[in-house]
Amino acid sequence: SGNTFSMVTCNAPVNIAVIKYWGKRDEECILPINSSLSVTLHQDQLKTTTTVACSRSFQEDRIWLNGKEEDINQPRLQSCLREIRRLARKRRSDGEGGVDLAGLSHKVHICSVNNFPTAAGLASSAAGYACLGERPSNEVGVYPVALSGPFSLCSLPLLSPFSFFPVYTLARVMGVEGELSAVARQGSGSACRSMYGGFVQWIMGQREDGKDSVAQQVEPETHWPELRILVLVVSAERKPVGSTSGMQTSVETSSLLKHRSDSVVPARMKEMIDAVHRKDFAAFAELTMKDSNQFHAICLDTYPPIFYLNDVSRHIINLVHHYNQHYREARVAYTFDAGPNAVIYTLQQHVDEFLQVVKHFFPPETNGGQFVKGLPVASTTLT
């Protein structure tokens, strides 16, 4: 009917890379210089919720992030919108159904809310990109609780079978189905990995048009039920250098980055996929830590250098190594994205003990006893 009004709400889970994506070979299409691999988190804990409404009465496309209206004309957001509309039109003309013709010409209102600090380099922005383009200026999502150092903590169960993303929400409202990670990629690179649950690789691809640069599930979330993720929120402050400009400078100035993409990642991807298949935690942990360290070494090798880690981050790195050395095996692994917050991978049977150790070295008093109050915590909270 001429009065179509449709609305869809989806959640986008966060993914945390264990083999990092850093550097583009094509800025416009967002094509990476190396493949990457991540784990999708359970979306009850860290997620972006996006509602898209589509109506004849809307005069123009509009977007709100965490309650604040943002510029709809950001190029990456426009790419996603254009691409979804193109797919919807194609589906329609191929006689595959989908939204009716009137609906296709309707404008959309997008409303996206994060339940975690968006610009702090936590969780690689994949769901946070929700945001379709530049990082939103709101530091903290729906929780009005200011985070304070050294850190707060949440323990997450793994993975969700549902992996929704604003691109997915848009696609749903417009009746588009099928492989969408290539569209999500055009919003924010790492976002394409949030299109699937479990262990997900983003294959860099060879083609110039990016059609083969897609995300693919390596193993589903049920594959490794003992795996646990702890997020140590060191700081919720906005990161000094965003990933877009950071990568750009690294590609231009770091020779270590070229070495990484040519000679390190291809073999490392194979080893990591193998470790995941075998559920070999020691191998998984070592590769994860080495890859995080190489990424931050590249940040230092960038000119001018980029500092994402701080003293607390480095304390955590030392703590993890001492802990593992004590047991003469890797029981815990850290990884850091474009910010100081630590993401810890471990196995269920080590969670309680490792949390005791963390508590010992970072007693709650040192951060005024403040933790992320609103964040649902799966198993343990430091209080």
Ligand code: PMV
């Ligand atoms: O997708 P972007 O532009 O936010 O870049 C993400 C980069 C890292 O989080 C540092 C690594 C990764 O693979 O997620």
